Structure formats: structure tokens, C-alpha cells
Amino acid sequence: xxxxTQPEKLLSVFKGAPVELKCNxxxxxxxxxxxxxQYSRQRLQLLLRHISRESIKGFTADLxxxxxxxxxxxPFAQEEDSAMYYCALSRYGNKLVFGAGTILRVKx
Amino acid sequence: xxxxSQSPSNKVTEKGKDVELRCDPISGHxxxxxxRQRLGQGLEFLIYFQGNSAPDKSGLPSDRFSAERTGESVSxxxxxxxxxxxxxxxxxxxxxxxGSGNTIYFGEGSWLTVV
Numbered sequence: 001x002x003x004x005t006q007p008e009k010l011l012s013v014f015k016g017a018p019v020e021l022k023c024n025x026x027x028x029x030x031x032x033x034x035x036x037x038q039y040s041r042q043r044l045q046l047l048l049r050h051i052s053r054e055s056i057k058g059f060t061a062d063l064x065x066x067x068x069x070x071x072x073x074x075p076f077a078q079e080e081d082s083a084m085y086y087c088a089l090s091r092y093g094n095k096l097v098f099g100a101g102t103i104l105r106v107k108x
Numbered sequence: 109x110x111x112x113s114q115s116p117s118n119k120v121t122e123k124g125k126d127v128e129l130r131c132d133p134i135s136g137h138x139x140x141x142x143x144r145q146r147l148g149q150g151l152e153f154l155i156y157f158q159g160n161s162a163p164d165k166s167g168l169p170s171d172r173f174s175a176e177r178t179g180e181s182v183s184x185x186x187x188x189x190x191x192x193x194x195x196x197x198x199x200x201x202x203x204x205x206x207g208s209g210n211t212i213y214f215g216e217g218s219w220l221t222v223v
Contacts, residue, residue, distance in 0.1 A: 004150075006150075043111070043112075043214045043215065043216045044201075044214040045213075045214065046211050046212070086150065086151065088151075095153055095156050095164060096141070096151075096153070096212060097153065098143075098150045098151035098152075098153075100150035101150055101151075
């Protein structure tokens with residue numbers, strides 16, 4: 001069965017510090033992995049996907065099939081990064097399975 | 109419209125009553141999804157519609173839950189004989205096709221409270 005695990009409910013860092021939001025998954029095939037973000041009072045939106053291999057708002061995520069991980073990283077956190085972050089997995093057919101989410105708080 | 113629209117945004121209902129939640133997807137989007145988010149928990153898949161294919165209902169938690177979609181437009185999620193554990197945010201999302209490369213756009217959600 002597909003499963004996404006985000007071990008941290010809350011991650012609190014200081015502005016300028018590096019950020020790593022952890023995501024592990026279980027899936028027998030070749031998954032597609034995503035990170036979604038929800039800022040305060042806004043709707044859930046796509047941040048990035050592994051197939052694009054892009055950097056969005058300074059965030060990157062590398063799919064590690066050996067460790068079945070898709071951790072989200074940013075070298076220098078900013079206050080506006082404070083939000084709820086969800087890791088999600090999909091197989092062809094587009095049914096997204098989400099993790100429980102991690103609240104990121106960036107303190108000044 | 110500009111985005112996925114859901115109504116009502118908030119609903120308080122008495123235990124045992126039926127509720128209907130509505131979703132208007134982005135025009136032209138053939139795929140539509142319903143998710144549920146209970147307080148402090150992740151997003152739970154409920155049901156997925158793709159064009160004229162039979163919907164994937166594998167996430168519906170009980171037979172009190174049902175959903176319909178008219179063509180490629182509006183969808184209604186119905187919860188019969190509501191229970192307190194049904195209290196959650198119900199999120200609707202749509203995408204332009206069922207292919208996994210398409211971005212999924214979410215609505216703002218319908219907050220349901222069962223008292």
C-alpha cells in the first residue's frame with residue numbers, strides 16, 4: 001500500500017538557518033512525489049514535484065529511491081516560509097496520498 | 109471561474125442530519141477529487157472522478173458517504189446521518205486530466221462541524 005510519513009508535526013527554526021522537512025514513503029512501483037504548501041489563510045497549493053527537478057522559492061527536494069525519501073530543503077529559511085507543508089505521492093491515475101503534514105515556523 | 113469553488117465554507121449541523129457539500133471545479137478540468145482533513149491529521153482521500161470513467165470510491169469511509177458529479181462540472185458530496193467523527197474540513201480539487209503530470213488545484217474547503 002502507498003504510505004507517506006512526515007515524522008515531524010512541527011519544525012521551528014530561526015531565520016537564516018537551514019531547513020529540512022522530512023518525508024519518507026512506501027510504494028512498490030515508481031512513484032511521483034510532490035510537496036504541497038498551505039500558507040496562513042490560503043488554499044493548499046503545489047510547491048514542487050520531483051520530476052521537474054526545479055527549485056521553487058529556494059526549496060529543493062531530491063528523490064532518494066534507496067532510502068525511499070523525498071526531503072524538502074532550503075539553505076536559508078525566511079519568515080515567509082512559515083506554513084504547513086505536505087508531502088504527497090501519486091501513481092499514474094493521479095490519486096494523491098498525503099502525509100500528515102509538518103508545520104514550519106521560522107522565527108526572527 | 110478563477111479557481112475551485114466550494115460551498116458552504118462553514119457548516120454546523122446536528123448529529124443525525126444529512127449534509128451536502130458542493131464543489132465547482134475549474135472550467136475544463138476533467139478530474140475532480142474529494143479529500144477530508146480531520147483536526148491535526150493529514151489529508152485523507154475520499155473519491156476521484158475522471159471524465160466519464162467510473163469514479164474511484166475506494167476512500168469513502170462508510171456507506172453514509174456518497175458523491176456525484178454531473179458530466180465534467182459540479183460535484184456534490186453527501187454525508188447521511190452525520191456523526192461527530194465526520195467533523196473535518198472537506199477539500200475538493202481538480203486537474204486538467206487524470207495524468208499524473210498535471211497540477212492539482214484545491215478549493216478552500218468546507219468546514220463541517222457536527223454537534
